[in-house]
Amino acid sequence: MRILTAAHSYQEEIRKSRFLAQAVHLPAAEQAADLIAQLSTAHASHNCWAWRCTEQYRFSDDGEPGGTAGRPILAAIENQGFDQVLIVVTRWYGGIQLGTGGLARAYGGCATQVLQNAPSKILVPRTTLAGHCPYTYLDVFKVRIAEAGAVLNSEEFDAEGAWLNLSVPDEEIAGLQDALSQATRGASTLQEIDLA
Known part of the structure; x- marks a missing residue:
C-alpha cells in the first residue's frame, strides 16, 4: 500500500464540465468529515468524494446518478494501491450531459490522475517494541x-543501560529481537507494546 506524502490536485475539462480532483492524507477516519468540508466548493455543481483508511471506507455521489462518482473514485484509490487517503472531485457543470458511463470515467479518471501524480511513499507496517539494552551493547545495537529501518522513539537511561522504545518494520522484528537476546545472553528481549 502507498500513502500520500503531500496533498495534490489535478484539473481537467471534459465536454465543457470542469473537474478538480484533490487528494489528501487521511491519518484517521474521524477526520474525514472535516477534510471533505474543507475541500468542497460551495458554488460547484457537485463535490463527490471517497476515502479509505485501513479497513474503513466511504464514498458519496453528491447528487450525481448513483454509482457514477463516489464508487469510481474509491475504485481508483483501490486500483492505485493507496491507503489513508481522501479524494474530493469537484465538478462545475458545463451544459453537456456526460451520461452515466461518461460520468464514471470522468470521476474515476480524475481520481486516478491525481493519485498517479501525487507524491507518495510505500506504507511500511510497523510495530512498537520496548526492551532494555546494556551500555556495553548499546552503540552496536543502535547501529542494528x-x-x-527502525525508528528509536525514546530512550531512558538507568544504572545498567537504556530502556528503548522502537517502531520496527514488521519484517525486521525477529532479527532485532534475536540480536538483542544474543547480545545479552537472553537477559533482555524486545516486547510488543499495545498502543490501543
Missing part, C-alpha cells in the same frame, strides 16, 4: 536498529 538503523540497519533494520
Whole structure:
C-alpha cells in the first residue's frame, strides 16, 4: 500500500464540465468529515468524494446518478494501491450531459490522475517494541536498529543501560529481537507494546 506524502490536485475539462480532483492524507477516519468540508466548493455543481483508511471506507455521489462518482473514485484509490487517503472531485457543470458511463470515467479518471501524480511513499507496517539494552551493547545495537529501518522513539537511561522504545518494520522484528537476546545472553528481549 502507498500513502500520500503531500496533498495534490489535478484539473481537467471534459465536454465543457470542469473537474478538480484533490487528494489528501487521511491519518484517521474521524477526520474525514472535516477534510471533505474543507475541500468542497460551495458554488460547484457537485463535490463527490471517497476515502479509505485501513479497513474503513466511504464514498458519496453528491447528487450525481448513483454509482457514477463516489464508487469510481474509491475504485481508483483501490486500483492505485493507496491507503489513508481522501479524494474530493469537484465538478462545475458545463451544459453537456456526460451520461452515466461518461460520468464514471470522468470521476474515476480524475481520481486516478491525481493519485498517479501525487507524491507518495510505500506504507511500511510497523510495530512498537520496548526492551532494555546494556551500555556495553548499546552503540552496536543502535547501529542494528538503523540497519533494520527502525525508528528509536525514546530512550531512558538507568544504572545498567537504556530502556528503548522502537517502531520496527514488521519484517525486521525477529532479527532485532534475536540480536538483542544474543547480545545479552537472553537477559533482555524486545516486547510488543499495545498502543490501543
